[in-house]
Amino acid sequence: MIQSSRNSGRGRIETRLRIGQGRDPGMARNKRQSVVFQLRSLTGGVGIVVARLAKEFERLGVDVAVVCEKPLHSAVTSFPDTIDVESTGSIMKTSGFLRMLAYLARRRPDHVITNDRRSNVAAIRAKRVLRLRGAVSNILHDTYSVALQFKSEEDQRAQIRHYREIYPRNHRIFAVSRGVATAFAELSGLPPDRIDVTYNPMPALAQLRAQSEAPLHRWLEGPRRVPVIVSAGRLQHDQKNFAMLIRAFHRLRQQRAARLVIIGEGKDRARLEQLVTDLGIAGDVDLPGWQQNPYPFYRNCDVFAHCSIHEGFGLAIAEALSLGARVVAMDCPHGPREILRDGEFGLLVRYKDEVAMAAALDTALQTPAPEARSLAKHIARFDAESVARRYLDLLGIKC
Numbered sequence: 001m002i003q004s005s006r007n008s009g010r011g012r013i014e015t016r017l018r019i020g021q022g023r024d025p026g027m028a029r030n031k032r033q034s035v036v037f038q039l040r041s042l043t044g045g046v047g048i049v050v051a052r053l054a055k056e057f058e059r060l061g062v063d064v065a066v067v068c069e070k071p072l073h074s075a076v077t078s079f080p081d082t083i084d085v086e087s088t089g090s091i092m093k094t095s096g097f098l099r100m101l102a103y104l105a106r107r108r109p110d111h112v113i114t115n116d117r118r119s120n121v122a123a124i125r126a127k128r129v130l131r132l133r134g135a136v137s138n139i140l141h142d143t144y145s146v147a148l149q150f151k152s153e154e155d156q157r158a159q160i161r162h163y164r165e166i167y168p169r170n171h172r173i174f175a176v177s178r179g180v181a182t183a184f185a186e187l188s189g190l191p192p193d194r195i196d197v198t199y200n201p202m203p204a205l206a207q208l209r210a211q212s213e214a215p216l217h218r219w220l221e222g223p224r225r226v227p228v229i230v231s232a233g234r235l236q237h238d239q240k241n242f243a244m245l246i247r248a249f250h251r252l253r254q255q256r257a258a259r260l261v262i263i264g265e266g267k268d269r270a271r272l273e274q275l276v277t278d279l280g281i282a283g284d285v286d287l288p289g290w291q292q293n294p295y296p297f298y299r300n301c302d303v304f305a306h307c308s309i310h311e312g313f314g315l316a317i318a319e320a321l322s323l324g325a326r327v328v329a330m331d332c333p334h335g336p337r338e339i340l341r342d343g344e345f346g347l348l349v350r351y352k353d354e355v356a357m358a359a360a361l362d363t364a365l366q367t368p369a370p371e372a373r374s375l376a377k378h379i380a381r382f383d384a385e386s387v388a389r390r391y392l393d394l395l396g397i398k399c
Contacts, residue, residue, distance in 0.1 A: 060385075110134045111171075120166065135172070141176055143180055145187050176197075201387040202383060232263045242262055244357065273287065306328070313339070
């Protein structure tokens, strides 16, 4: 049982736990190693990655649960009944934090894997409050050093102090690319060998190909004379840089016939649609919205384009590449260069260079796709089972 009271003088929550009460006795008999994934939301790329890892862990014999702040109806994927998924509400509020504490007190997991900075702080605090023996590890999904550039100098110093104070307390720290690992080591002062590179997981290739057989967008069906470029991502972050892609496409369109499909949804839809109209290319650009299954787009496009300003990994690049797409990606920090192996499996474009992006799209439309055998060997490192087994090995979980 958890009891709490607010000390108005210090504005502090004091929480006391009576060990052994409020705990499911069935859990105590469970001999499997247990893992709780903790994150803010099951939406977006992080939600997809956590869902894939959770399902793969569970398939490999681990007792898995997921706890997130936002309502579950916003999740980008579903979970089997064997995986418990709990929504706490905001852990920045007393009620949400106490719900998180109660959940962890009941499950008492062997490992908590956090997926963002504030979940990490909350889990480390919960471990102390509840006297959990379980270890708290964190996955670095993005390049924090890039995000810091948009903050004031005072905020930058405060966050760097935070990283240097909090992250040494983690059992393991995982980074989704070598670039993310290197950048965070420099930012946090941690030794590079304290951060393990664990790429984002993709479904097995056979599963991807099966899902890519679904009905297509009208521009991608049957024989076509006009090549189609596809991109994907949420339409609400400047990070994805779709405005630059649209301007680059406009330059390309002045040289040759082509079409552009951007799948995704978000608050910037109206702004991007207005840009398309202003450039006079509305007949050649389509924003069909978020797609539950993007794989038919990736498999059947002529080129997959990626223009993010920063990207921890770039899961859509890996998925499109695995389905045989020719890829053009801006050489941003950090994932695209690693996925494309320094340009061997796709074209890397000079950072924030709209003219170079247009030229690369034109070049890609005339370039054969990567050789299948060497590509298959390269992308095997992103297979969900391989990635999950690496996590479990680093955590010391035998399966």
